[in-house]
Amino acid sequence: MDNSLKLHYEIPGDDFALAGEASSNVKKILTQLGVNPAIIKRVSIAMYEAEINAVIHANGGTAEVEIDSNKVTIIIKDEGPGIPDIELAMQEGYSTASEAVRELGFGAGMGLPNIKKYSDNFEIESIVGKGTTVKIEVWLKP
């Protein structure tokens, strides 16, 4: 018997109306699993930020989510332009988002720092011209 739940989501590109749907689904699922609300909040904010990043910078991507009794693992993958300097991108307030995106209230340069802040383990891999993969892990038990 498989003791984990695997979920797959397509993240549509350039559609702000749909952005955040995957993280909202995951939030609903964690609620049904009876996970502590404070942990659900961390998972959903971290995943939401990563999802929005894929929408803004990479014309969408995919999200693979695996939930077992110990942790939630989220892998968000895109085939966008990639990040030339990850260290710089991790700095609070640093953003390459367009003016139009900022007007929508995104692109404050808090995306990656927030993902790191809210996850227990955070990994990022990026190849310029190929794309970016973000891995977020949050422990379900304190």
Added chain:
Amino acid sequence: MESYFHSVTLDEKKCKGCTNCIKRCPTEAIRVRKSKARIINERCIDCGECIRVCPYHAKKAITDSLDMIKSFKYKIALPAPALYGQFDTKYARNKILNGLKSLGFDDVFEVARGAEIVTYATRKLIEKGDYKKPLISSACPAVVRLIQVRFPSLIDNLVKIESPMEVSAILAKRKTMKLHHVSDDEIGVFFITPCAAKVTSIKAPYEKDKSAVDGAISIRDVYLRLLNNMDKSNESFELEISGAEGIKWASPGGEALGLGIDNYIAVDGIHNVIKIFEEIEKDRLKDVEFVEALACTGGCLGGPLTVENAYLAKSRLKKHIKDAAKVNDVIKMDSLTITAQKEMKNEINMDDLLLSDNGISFQWKENIKHRPIMKLDEDILKAIQKLDALEKINNNLPGLDCGACGAPSCRALAEDIVRGMADETDCIFKLRERVRQLALQMSELESKMPPVLDKEQANGDGE
């Protein structure tokens, strides 16, 4: 097993078992079984959305009858500010209050007055700055219950100050005990309510053991008699005790307006409230200081137990606000503080309202608890398995969300199935599929004959 009191109930005789209410319920608390709607008690937040959408008026709110006041020696009416919007503007506020008193009450205490005190206390809280942003108003009990069941991470954001109704009830009782030398249990305090959620918060409060209010009478039930009495009676006691700030609470944005800040959101309508709460949970409303959230569209003026159209009532309320502002000269924010202090006449130190344990305090007695109604199983491993099954069942359902199974959506049916409360064949499309399979099998079997009876075969062999 915990028991739940709910004001919102079903009139079985009128219910046709249609799908209107199940689809509008914000907590998926209704299922249709045996052609009658069934409310799942643990989930219902008494928002009254189903009362509003039911075309057969089969959803109703349990309220107290006006006769109930007779069992008390001294009777006080606490009118919600929404009451003022129900009548033609030719009736001044004091006329309405006198009309209400003439229904058998000894006194009237405006809940708008309590609202002003809550405004004052909230402003103090904001000045102190020691709270989780954004602060969420706790004035609407349906919203507080929504947070309890669907947005537990926002419990800490709630303003933990008693509602204007509770504040008014406490003050009205104190005033009466002092002035008329009657004991606490001889005084009956009755809220004239625009909604069912308030009734529930009186009968089953979430922030303390017992409400200070003794009963709730709906605006609908007193409306006609009140209208008649206003035309008949010439009594004119001076019953107005609230300024404009308190009256404003009846319509959306009224509470927030009194706080003297700009960065607030005022949202009305339960489904709109849910959207704003989702934004807060995503950490997207960092610049917002205060969120006023009201379950009914049009705020309390749009309550399911009001009489008048919410938009018309709002227009009428404007006149009362204007009149109150003229009389009390409380257009300026700071005068609110002064009137509030004058009213209390040193009885309460307003600055201690938030802190004091001795004497009077309008702080919540206890914090509210998360009610995890969506949880599939106590054991997370079992919950994961159930969820896995739920997803598979959901993928196999037609996805039409037609409601014919009695659940609000295909996903809700899948959830009911894994909870053991429903069967896949409750879905009429699944049932049709199964019938078709059976029919195919039957027609296939129909063409087959046991060899001993097969005449064609027998004749054939005989030739």
